[in-house]
Amino acid sequence: MGKESINFDKKTREKIGKLFMTVIMFAIGIIMILPFVWMLSTSFKLEVDVFKFPIEWIPRRFTTKNYVEVWLNQNPPFYVYYLNSIKITVICVLGELATSSLAAYGFSRLNFKGRDSIFLMYLGTMMIPFQVLMVPRFMLFQWLGLYNTHWSLILPGMFTTLGVFLLRQYFLTIPMELSESARIDGAGEFRTFWQIILPLAKPALASLAILTFVWRWNDYEGPLVFLSNKNLYTIPLGLTNFIDEMGGQQNTLIMAASVSAIFPIIIVFLLGQKYFIEGITAGSIKG
Template identity: 40%
Template sequence: MRAIRPGHVASRAATFVILAIAALAIAAPFLWIFRGAFSGSDAELYRLPPTLQAKNLTTANFGLVTEQVPYFRFFLNSIIVSGSITIAQLITCSTAGYAFARLRFRGKSALFAVVIGSLMIPIQVTIVPLFLVMSKIGLTNTLWALIFPGIFSAFGIFLLRQHFLTLPLELEEAAKIDGAGRLRTFAGIILPLSGPSIATLGIICFTYWWNDLLLPLVMISDTDRQTLPVGLVLLAGRFSTGSLGTIAAGITMAIIPVLVVFVFAQRYIVQSIASSGLKL
């Protein structure tokens, strides 16, 4: 152990002060909105400094949220859309990633170049024709219009291909000698070894589509078919002033389930997102 120098103590103290300020800056807005959800009036919501005295607080706002907008419907729609895209992406990206990592076929490099090139054309660029395609096949204003555009993912294919390349070839050779076909090798040997990478893609994909605002705003016109991010904006638009606590309650109801999942799955989420940089 090295001797403790005064400069060392000072720099350690500074480190913790900076980290604590940063963590507080992240936590405070959430704590503020959670408390605001229990406020009975606009004045109470904006009371500074905020108080936690029980006599000023109410739970009525949460009931008002579900009265004003089909809140649980938004929630369900969001789960259906993000969940379906995630499942579909895991299937399409893992099979395609495997083909690019392990199979030898004509046109492979050209096809792979196309996949990588498409990374540079985000959905924001193609949103207009995408809307026209959806409206021509009659899918606008349905959840399908939110699911289909999310399924193909160049990022996902690339991520999983990079992972498959790291698996030892011998495993597959052995399976081949045993007479296993490509599909059986893939499903029986490759996939079971790829849990963490598949989880990474799943988490990144789910988070992205859970949070998306643009696509539902463009594709969906019925309130009942909206997802949560648009639902919150609709709720906020419905009360500009007068019952701001209700908006705070709606935001709180959107965040708490995410917080619960996050706390339980944190190890996985933290690791997944951290490793996405290393894998590319």
């Protein structure tokens, strides 16, 4: 009897402690997203109310005019950036999935001359920062007439070593016996790849797809270096356009644009959270 009541007390105490920590962590979490709440609230304000203190978290003079202004009345309007970003991101994701999965299959499940030395070369270049590639790629694109076109962002996004690396890691975990029995059944390599390996690798493909989506969507340095025509700008670069032109004087418009820029990625993240987290943690844990 006595022992049971002690156990019960301990459990209750643990529960209270857990509740207490939950409240604290939620409070810190709220502080973490406070800048975003401020952004959202400001985007519905009149410019004169932006810096009122204490902060009006729910705008008393509520307006949606900022969004109309940003989306339709700017030059170029925000939807142009949206279309550019969607186009580039979608092509990059599909292209990367295609080239990376093919190459990963070759590097992990086929035997051919020079395979390991080529893969070593891939690994060797993974540490190279974008800054090293910036100047030569700029020149290459200029020479090919691709500078200031979307190709200058699509091409580097389609052929990544990271994609090959992530998928290869996953392909290696699929038992070789599967390929062997497919071979005995007379399936060619491409059929084995397409009908057996790819379906099994769906989680890895999903991870790579959502990681690429978020990274391409948010990429800032690439478009900054390779694009100069405002009508070709992607969302992040379009946003800098707002900041530069308004010189920090039009916070409501800048915040409405920021909300518009962040919103889709939050939706994508919430939908694919599991695969995203699996993707970014894939490399961090040994084994």
